[in-house]
Amino acid sequence: MSTNLSRSDAIYASLRRAILEQALKPGTKLPEDSIGDTFGVSRTSARNALLRLASDGLVEIKPNRGAAVAMPTLEEAEEVFALRRCLEREVIEKLCKRMPRDGIDALISHVREEERALQASSPRSIRLAGEFHILLAELTGSKLLIDFISQVVSRSSLILARFGRPHSAECGIDEHVQLIEALKEQDPQTACRIMDHHLHAVEDRAKTDDKDDGPDITEILNRYMSASD
Amino acid sequence: MSTNLSRSDAIYASLRRAILEQALKPGTKLPEDSIGDTFGVSRTSARNALLRLASDGLVEIKPNRGAAVAMPTLEEAEEVFALRRCLEREVIEKLCKRMPRDGIDALISHVREEERALQASSPRSIRLAGEFHILLAELTGSKLLIDFISQVVSRSSLILARFGRPHSAECGIDEHVQLIEALKEQDPQTACRIMDHHLHAVEDRAKTDDKDDGPDITEILNRYMSASD
DNA sequence: CTTGCAGGAATTGCATGCAATCCGAGGGGA
DNA sequence: TCCCCTCGGATTGCATGCAATTCCTGCAAG
Numbered sequence: 001m002s003t004n005l006s007r008s009d010a011i012y013a014s015l016r017r018a019i020l021e022q023a024l025k026p027g028t029k030l031p032e033d034s035i036g037d038t039f040g041v042s043r044t045s046a047r048n049a050l051l052r053l054a055s056d057g058l059v060e061i062k063p064n065r066g067a068a069v070a071m072p073t074l075e076e077a078e079e080v081f082a083l084r085r086c087l088e089r090e091v092i093e094k095l096c097k098r099m100p101r102d103g104i105d106a107l108i109s110h111v112r113e114e115e116r117a118l119q120a121s122s123p124r125s126i127r128l129a130g131e132f133h134i135l136l137a138e139l140t141g142s143k144l145l146i147d148f149i150s151q152v153v154s155r156s157s158l159i160l161a162r163f164g165r166p167h168s169a170e171c172g173i174d175e176h177v178q179l180i181e182a183l184k185e186q187d188p189q190t191a192c193r194i195m196d197h198h199l200h201a202v203e204d205r206a207k208t209d210d211k212d213d214g215p216d217i218t219e220i221l222n223r224y225m226s227a228s229d
Numbered sequence: 230m231s232t233n234l235s236r237s238d239a240i241y242a243s244l245r246r247a248i249l250e251q252a253l254k255p256g257t258k259l260p261e262d263s264i265g266d267t268f269g270v271s272r273t274s275a276r277n278a279l280l281r282l283a284s285d286g287l288v289e290i291k292p293n294r295g296a297a298v299a300m301p302t303l304e305e306a307e308e309v310f311a312l313r314r315c316l317e318r319e320v321i322e323k324l325c326k327r328m329p330r331d332g333i334d335a336l337i338s339h340v341r342e343e344e345r346a347l348q349a350s351s352p353r354s355i356r357l358a359g360e361f362h363i364l365l366a367e368l369t370g371s372k373l374l375i376d377f378i379s380q381v382v383s384r385s386s387l388i389l390a391r392f393g394r395p396h397s398a399e400c401g402i403d404e405h406v407q408l409i410e411a412l413k414e415q416d417p418q419t420a421c422r423i424m425d426h427h428l429h430a431v432e433d434r435a436k437t438d439d440k441d442d443g444p445d446i447t448e449i450l451n452r453y454m455s456a457s458d
Numbered sequence: 459c460t461t462g463c464a465g466g467a468a469t470t471g472c473a474t475g476c477a478a479t480c481c482g483a484g485g486g487g488a
Numbered sequence: 489t490c491c492c493c494t495c496g497g498a499t500t501g502c503a504t505g506c507a508a509t510t511c512c513t514g515c516a517a518g
Binding site for chain 4: 295
């Protein structure tokens with residue numbers, strides 16, 4: 001069966017999307033009760049989802065204090081980007097050695113979708129920009145690498161939500177296109193250079209810019225209850 | 230207070246140690262009931278601990294089927310070691326650039342403890358060998374790097390438990406000593422070479438060698454209930 | 459004006475009960 | 489003999505109730 005989605009899975013997915021699309025901003029409190037109520041399930045399932053998000057680094061859970069969307073510090077931001085450079089280099093090297101059939105096509109069509117979302121000013125564009133990098137990792141075929149890249153990309157999104165300019169399209173789409181070109185030519189030097197530049201460009205958007213906590217999470221969550229993409 | 234250990238924390242720690250010291254072998258089933266009973270808590274807490282172990286990759290949870298100590302495949306093993314080389318290189322580069330005061334001393338004293346445990350044929354030696362690498366990561370000061378290294382090291386232990394020779398001391402302690410020397414000289418070339426060789430030596434112990442499932446987990450767990458090191 | 463402290467509201471941590479799910483054993487039919 | 493189907497055991501998924509913990513508010517003393 002394809003309906004393998006237990007209730008906590010659905011909540012996990014919805015919350016994750018809401019955070020990655022910056023609908024839930026860093027610092028927003030996420031009480032088990034409210035989440036359970038808005039999704040029509042008990043605290044147990046909500047708690048479960050929050051635990052998983054915490055292990056992804058997307059929410060922080062303080063004992064007896066509750067969960068909240070994680071607020072990465074500038075220090076953590078540096079750690080994330082340093083490690084991300086390391087991991088993305090590994091991805092590029094692997095892909096230059098062996099790019100799966102139809103890999104380039106998949107990348108191109110993803111970038112197309114990014115462009116579409118960006119022109120429509122859809123909040124999806126924020127998430128899609130990150131998922132481009134996850135798609136790169138998926139093409140390597142290494143489950144673990146996919147996992148790790150997903151984590152640093154998610155955390156990067158969070159960092160941009162915390163420090164970046166509001167609603168900045170985190171990734172320059174041109175750079176994605178250039179990267180695809182270098183990968184097609186199996187040129188790891190160029191590809192790494194582009195990637196480094198790309199990540200630096202993202203990193204440099206870190207400007208101190210604090211935002212206050214969001215008030216009504218139920219209102220936001222209602223928009224994210226559907227499991228559709 | 231230092232007693233910040235909720236019940237599920239204690240269970241998580243105990244199970245983790247038992248797995249890393251290969252007292253619980255890959256494939257061993259871990260029913261929530263049994264664990265809860267042996268630790269004197271309800272299934273809720275046991276479940277919580279199992280969820281965290283699953284996100285570490287140490288146990289696999291199949292929906293409605295229960296949890297079991299993860300059985301990594303040879304394919305996954307390759308992924309783990311490839312990524313581990315990538316991450317450990319990052320650690321070495323960071324440490325050659327900046328080694329914290331007393332870092333070398335900490336490493337030396339850790340190796341001493343490894344030697345002691347090995348001579349005593351204690352099961353701790355298996356875990357300590359892995360923790361040497363975690364200590365290296367800790368010296369970099371990057372929380373995220375510590376986290377990722379911990380994951381690949383844990384998974385490596387699991388792989389050795391599954392495929393390696395029984396009770397092999399996974400890491401050659403001499404190589405740990407050599408690595409410390411290279412770090413002291415701030416020689417990343419040599420350090421990386423040693424590390425690569427070191428990891429290859431570990432990886433090469435992968436010999437197909439299946440073991441049957443362990444019968445009495447309660448008996449094993451009782452030895453791991455204490456939170457002591 | 460600041461400081462200390464008690465009371466209460468909010469929230470989680472945990473235990474337990476019940477229903478749902480999955481797998482394997484065993485019987486009946488071809 | 490082989491296959492399918494049903495039934496039962498085992499185990500989890502989820503909901504709910506209660507106790508424990510934390511923090512915040514307000515008041516009174518210095």
